[in-house]
Amino acid sequence: MRDHPIPPVTEPLQYRAIGVVRGTYVPTDPEQLTRGAIHTADGQAVEAVVLGRLLTLMRRHLDLSQPHLWVVYPRSREEQGLHLQMVGIWEPSTLAEPPASEPAVPELAVSEASVAPVASDDLPEGDDYFSVRGELIYTRPETGDLVVKVRQMPRADGSRPIPFKLQLKGELPLEHLRHFVSLAMRRHGEQLQLESFEVLAPVAQRGSRGGKGRRDGGGKPSSKRGGGRTAVSRPVG
Numbered sequence: 001m002r003d004h005p006i007p008p009v010t011e012p013l014q015y016r017a018i019g020v021v022r023g024t025y026v027p028t029d030p031e032q033l034t035r036g037a038i039h040t041a042d043g044q045a046v047e048a049v050v051l052g053r054l055l056t057l058m059r060r061h062l063d064l065s066q067p068h069l070w071v072v073y074p075r076s077r078e079e080q081g082l083h084l085q086m087v088g089i090w091e092p093s094t095l096a097e098p099p100a101s102e103p104a105v106p107e108l109a110v111s112e113a114s115v116a117p118v119a120s121d122d123l124p125e126g127d128d129y130f131s132v133r134g135e136l137i138y139t140r141p142e143t144g145d146l147v148v149k150v151r152q153m154p155r156a157d158g159s160r161p162i163p164f165k166l167q168l169k170g171e172l173p174l175e176h177l178r179h180f181v182s183l184a185m186r187r188h189g190e191q192l193q194l195e196s197f198e199v200l201a202p203v204a205q206r207g208s209r210g211g212k213g214r215r216d217g218g219g220k221p222s223s224k225r226g227g228g229r230t231a232v233s234r235p236v237g
Contacts, residue, residue, distance in 0.1 A: 005123070017150050019192075023046070041067070044189055049083075052087060062089070076165065092121060130184075130186070136180075
């Protein structure tokens with residue numbers, strides 16, 4: 001049983017990107033809940049999709065006219081800004097006890113199956129908190145732009161998903177390029193802003209001649225694929 005929707009890190013270099021956003025989910029089509037937007041208190045409508053068994057929970061147990069604290073995986077889109085994949089809900093005050101007819105499943109681990117009855121709906125980090133762990137592949141302190149590469153677990157068939165890149169805001173020195181970093185982020189509008197960071201280790205570069213790629217005044221390093229350690233980026237469950 002957990003008392004927090006974001007589980008603790010289990011590996012030193014564990015990749016992940018997960019957070020919480022409070023708001024009212026409004027589907028694009030009332031008959032199809034899988035796509036829509038989370039309408040937040042600051043007036044944003046952040047594009048979102050619903051994944052896994054959360055869809056069943058939403059249909060059977062939630063009042064979608066009310067705001068909830070959603071557990072989400074962030075993604076970046078060049079033109080549309082922040083995009084969210086909804087995987088759970090944190091609301092132990094109403095969802096602490098799972099319905100007897102429904103088994104515990106990973107997607108609902110933070111919403112029904114693993115919530116301690118004494119847990120609070122409020123988190124110590126507050127709303128709109130995100131934890132991002134991965135390889136820093138771009139930083140430009142003068143503009144406050146960051147890009148972190150996040151690797152995902154191999155699928156059940158053994159195939160490896162393509163790593164994804166998150167575009168973030170904050171100031172990190174150039175010397176931390178190609179290092180594994182742990183970032184505490186906060187959503188502001190449709191951007192994730194850096195609040196604190198920890199630099200954990202350099203990331204080994206496969207086939208790298210110079211070790212860390214080209215760095216031109218803070219510009220993007222070369223596109224050689226980083227090695228790193230394969231770890232969990234879907235930590236729910």
